[in-house]
Amino acid sequence: MTDLAQRAQAALCDAYARPPLTLVGGEGAWVVTDQGARLLDCVGGIAVNVLGHGHPGLTAAIADQARRLIHTSNLYRTEPQVELAERLVATAFPSRVFFSNSGAEANEAAIKVARKWGQRHRGGAHVVVTLTAAFHGRTLATLAATAAPRYGDPFRPLPAGFRQVPRGDLGALATALDQEAVAVLLEPIQGESGVFPVPDETLREIRRLCTERDCLLVLDEVQSGMGRTGRMWAHQWAGIVPDVMTVAKGLGGGVPIGATLVGPRADVLQPGDHGSTFGGGPLACRAGLAVLEAIEAEGLLANARATGQRLREGLLALAAAGHPITEVRGRGLMLGVGLRRAIAPAVAEAAVREGLLVNPVGRRTLRLLPPLTLSLQEADLAVERLGAALAACGPGHRPAPAADG
Ligand SMILES: Cc1ncc(COP(=O)(O)O)c(C=O)c1O
Incomplete structure (x- = not known):
């Protein structure tokens, strides 16, 4: 074990199973x-x-803002925060923005919006309906919204008020949207469970059902958004408009920031309802x-x-x-490669030896x-190197044990 690996083991909680790799720098896609x-x-x-690593426009903006004003409380207004909200809304749908620091927080804010809206407009309806295989974050409420029990089980009891229906079963969704249901929360492309897109037609039908049952449609675009699928937001491929949308990950290009976009129908937050010390700070907003x-200037979509x-x-x-690939799922640069055998962790390990980082999911x-x-x-x-990694894990290969997910 290297010196840093030993120090990491002594100093850091065992929350992550990491490969034996220490990264010190980056440039572009490297x-x-x-x-x-x-x-x-x-x-x-x-x-x-x-934007990859070390993007000149991003690093210059961060450096410039760091010299001006890194942080001030949300007690005060800043121009970067207002401007980012305006620009974000211009890419999406008529809405206003609540800023936070992560995807889970963006979803927490969305859940609070839905609950308050339910109290105001639906006689206390509060149940948020989510899909099997969903992933919405690691806070207690977002764990309750997340489907796979392995994420939430060690921390039970989780907050009540969530209901899961099988992905793709519109009949079950229609049944779940009863008097108690206030919102449907879903990822247009499920990321953490292995890149499973919700078909455009299904998204349109879910939009229709939400409108018919007077429920909010909340789209979690934390992973699928920010141009990843080749449009700014994955749901735009289906031509629908959500009531609420959550954003994080790519928004700051590496600087932590989350955002919850709330359309006019759901715009219920008032002073004191919600807050965040760091959310929407000037540094993250400039980023x-x-x-x-x-994304616009470089034609990244x-x-x-x-x-x-x-x-x-x-x-x-x-x-x-002849490589053991069964299918390629996803859209744009959000791709899941299905494998015929349970070798994803071993292939990812072999890929490092070939000079490539890929992420095994399960x-x-x-x-x-x-x-x-x-x-x-x-x-x-990337394809060439992945081919070499797959070849290294050929039929005779025995996969090493590794944690799922
Ligand atoms: C769809 C989706 N929602 C929410 C989250 C949680 O985001 P964060 O880790 O920033 O809290 C993730 C993280 O992977 C995600 O993929």
């Missing part, structure tokens, strides 16, 4: 290890590093502005579509060449969430 190895980063901080500017298509074609070519899926700045050549290189 990260650098303490051994000087350069790895093509197709994890992208799990959909956070939308968010720089990210939005770069089109790039996500083009490189996503190139990656998908390359991955399907690997499957056609044992049969590899997830790719590279920066939106990925070039076509880098997409080809």
